[in-house]
Amino acid sequence: MINIQQIHHVAYRCNDAKETVEWYQDKLNMDFLVAIAEDQVPSTKEPDPYMHLFLDAGQGNILAFFEIPNSPPMGRDPNTPEWVQHIAFQVADEKAMLEAKAELQAKGVDVIGPTEHGIIGSIxxxxxxxxxxxxxxxxxxxxxxxxxxxxxxxxxxEWAVTKKAPKHAAWLHEEEFTP
Incomplete structure (x- = not known):
């Protein structure tokens, strides 16, 4: 029986490995853990040089990136809105989130929010x-x-049948969100 213990890492593509490491170190105070570079993909044996980097996202969570310079430039799926695919990091509380927002803005990062989701708050x-x-x-x-x-x-x-938002948890985005 499969028994998942935690996510070891989640990997995304990046444009520039060095810029990505420096951005996450500077903006989110992440520690740069490991870099792995090869000329051949270990799993497929394809000749494709890459830089694979790993950053500490706290509590044993790792955020990883690949720079793959011989592939076409990276892009987004034009059929998926920007807000859908994202990486969410948890902070301690509202005060920590608001302090992080101020720090990010002071470092030149455009921030949306805070946004109220009933059981969580986000930027x-x-x-x-x-x-x-x-x-x-x-x-x-x-x-x-x-x-x-x-x-x-x-x-x-209900969603599988109707493709319309079920209202079972509508209280999440109402002013008073106590069910």
């Missing part, structure tokens, strides 16, 4: 590769999280 911004990032803090109660888990199966079933 959003982009890295130099065009990847959308989110800093979020959890404020939902155990009861709210329990209710969301309970309605999740019914919501996915």
């Amino acid at each position: 959003y911004f982009f890295d130099p590769n065009g990847h959308r990032l989110e800093l979020t803090y959890v404020k939902g109660t155990a009861e709210q999280m329990k209710q969301l888990k309970e309605v999740a199966p019914a919501m996915i079933e």
Whole structure:
């Protein structure tokens, strides 16, 4: 039986490995852990030089990037809105999120938010590769999280049939979000 312990790393493509490392070190205070470079892809044996870098995203979480200079320039899926694909990092609380927003803005980063999601609050911004990032803090109660888990199966079933937003958790974005 498969027993996932945690995500070891999530890997994305970057335009420039050095610029990416420096941006994450400067803007998000991440530690640069490891760099691996090869002329051949280990899994497929394809001749394709790459730089693979790993950054400490806290609590054993690792954010990784590949620079692959022999491939066409990276782009986004034009059919997917920018806000959909993103990496969310958790901070301690609202104060930490607002302090991070001020720090990012002082470092020249454009920040959207804060945005209220009922059980979490978030801010959003982009890295130099065009990847959308989110800093979020959890404020939902155990009861709210329990209710969301309970309605999740019914919501996915309704969505599968109607492709319209089920209202089981509409309280998340209402002024008073206590279910």
